[in-house]
Amino acid sequence: MAGLQDIRRRIRSVKNTQQVTKAMKMISAVKLRKSQERLVSLRPYADKMRAVTVSVVGRIMGHHLADELVLGPSAQAFLNPREEKRIRVVLIASDKGLCGGFNANVLKTATAFLEDRNKADVVLDVVGKRAADWARKHGFSSHAEYLGIPLTGVERVSREVCDDAAAQYTRGEIDAFYVIYNHFYSAVAQEPVVTKVFPLDLDAPVIDGKVGVAHLLEPDPNTTLEALLPRFVETEMLRSLLESSASEHGARMAAMDKASNNAGDMIARLTLTMNKIRQASITNQIIEIVSGANA
């Protein structure tokens, strides 16, 4: 009867694990809702911000007006792209595990993206402990580490990173700025993406076969672009952080749901085995009794 005791213990242990995964799933669902709300309310603004920036900058480029304008540092990053030698990359993963392929996918994307580049030519910022661990393992010395950022801290982080990146560009230390993160499609679908924040790859908007008339930038081009472009960069960064946060909780919720289901299956299987053993022992005993009585 040793097997029976063992199986009972197994069942109890699996049940405990199932309790934990169920609780984690519920917590993730709440966190997902919060992150998703923030993300969904930012998206229309971020989309419009991108559309406006592309339209304004694209038309200036399309008409080759950049040479005629006196540009400030932010505008130069967008309007006078230079050869990409050194880049700054923000890699966004999570602090905690148990979220399915969330971290593995984004880190795989980062590995592929940075593979061919000289490590000295990459200024890497990491968000999340998993990203920091990855950087250390792959021999990157991270420029800044952001660990355990709460949902309320994302604005501060994006402002900090963007200000610093813009300053670096101005000093000629970097030539481009990328963000790698998980894009949130739904609670069950996330996909790692690499986004180039600046300089933008622009296609000037074409209307009736011609580039649309360039905007009048009032009060003057420099003031307007220097106000708009940092705000655009910040919004892109903020959006990436929120996309990643929603993706993380979605991925964890899905992973914990699957774990709970698997635990349920396992309990069912173990219970079946347990009942079989029990039944077998009862049958055995009956046979013994019957054959004893016959004798």
Next chain:
Amino acid sequence: MSMSEPILLEVVTPHKRVFSAQVSEVSFPSAANGYYGILPGHTPVMTPLGQGLIYYVQGGEKHWLTAFGGFAEVSSDHVTILARDSETVDEIDLDRAEAARQRALKVLKEAQTESDLSSAQAALDRSITRIQAAGHPGGHGF
């Protein structure tokens, strides 16, 4: 309105989409040049947004929104306003705005430091903008 209104006005903030519909006229405050009045076929303009009141004309009636900084992009058939914050008249809590105004006035009288003064002044401006917007009942133009 079945009659076509030629300008697509979109007002978005980082927290929500405030407004999106076809209108026939728009006015918004710029940061540097006072108010812009936009009619269909306007030349493309991009300018930082100031603080004050936006109005649009829809179905022949004026409607008001608040605007607290950001950007405005104008083309011949659309106006896109990327506001730091903006709200419709319905969303304004007049009692709260009035209380904020009183509070700001009190702080302005007692403020010691430059930063207290400027933040109180900003709060006062915001509350006045809201009170002005709420004072426009909307519907009839003036």
